[in-house]
Amino acid sequence: MKFTYDAYKNMILRLKEHGYIFSNYFDYRIYDKSVIMRHDVDNDLGKALKLSGIEHEMGVTSTYFVLATSNFYNIFSKKNRDILRFICDMGHSVGLHFDETQYSKVDENWWQEAVDREIYLLEQCVGREVTSVSMHRPSKDTLNSDWDIRSGKVVNSYGKEFFENHKYLSDSRRNWKEDVLGIIEKEQYNRLHILVHPFWYNETEETTKDVLATFCKGQIYQCYDELDRNTRNLSELLMKQELLVWEKVNGEDNGRGTV
Ligand SMILES: [Zn+2]
Known part of the structure; x- marks a missing residue:
């Protein structure tokens, strides 16, 4: 399967054709055949917004897990609060993507308060x-612990129910380890739990390296725009175009092309 929006739309169509009802972590039980579509937003909320719009157009809903401790995006900025609320307004759910590496584990209950x-x-x-x-890159201990969060009122998507009683499929590291479309077509499983990372998807098929490089370059300009918002007459000190030159010089210097 390609990592394009058309390929993702095709997956949604296949799921619908084969009778899978798009569910959340609570209501799947009322359907004989269900799919819980989950998205972990590791780097880029803009990509999550794009995918959520596609799903909305196709009349399906999913769950977006966002980090509260990301160095890439701040869920409290107005722009991102608006994105999150808009995603919810389209009928999707927003869950917490929890990064355990942000904490020191003082005892076995270290995670509860965090x-x-x-x-x-x-x-x-x-x-x-x-x-x-959902957990961001969970350790083995965390995976095995089957956390009971807020006395069961909050679902742990890594709980046994969603791995043992569901067929779990994931595009982690931009790689479907199994033939996801084949599994949908064969209708081997009544309960699917699919993890799609919005980060990997684009209008056209790109190499993994290009997706990563485009993201890194975008960060430079985003950084400039943010500086511009916070610095009076920034262009007198540094012009945006100068970053282009810097990019080229660096590219030539290290022989790897652009940043
Ligand atoms: Zn993650």
Whole structure:
């Protein structure tokens, strides 16, 4: 399967054709055949917004897990709060993507207060209750622990129910380890749990390296725009075009092309 928006739309169509009902982590039980579509937003909320719009156009909903501790995006900025609320307004759910590496593990219950606090903060951003959590690159210990969050009121998407009683498929590291379309077509499983990272998808098929390089370059300009918003007459000190020159010089210097 390609990593394009058309390919993703095709996957949604196949799921619908084969009778899978798009569900969340709570209502799947009422359907005989269900798919929980989940998106972990590791780097780029803009990509999440794009995918959520595509799903909305196709009449399906999914769950977007966002980080509260990301160095790439700030869920409290107005721009991002608006994005999160818009995603919810389209009928999708927003859950917490929890990065355990942001904490020191003082005892076996180290996570309880941290997860609880991040859920609370995310709820302030989206203006809605947050009822699901997924782990960002979980350790083996975390995976095996089957966390009971807020006495079961909040679903842990890594809980046994969603791995043992669902067929789990993921495009992690831009690689479907299994033939996801084949599995949908064969209807071997009544319960699917699919993880799609919006970050990897584009209008046209690009190499993994290009997707990553485009993201990194975009960060430079985003950084400039943010400086511009916070610095009086920034262009007198540094022009945006000068970054282009810097990019070229660096590219030639290290022999790897552009940044
Ligand atoms: Zn993640």
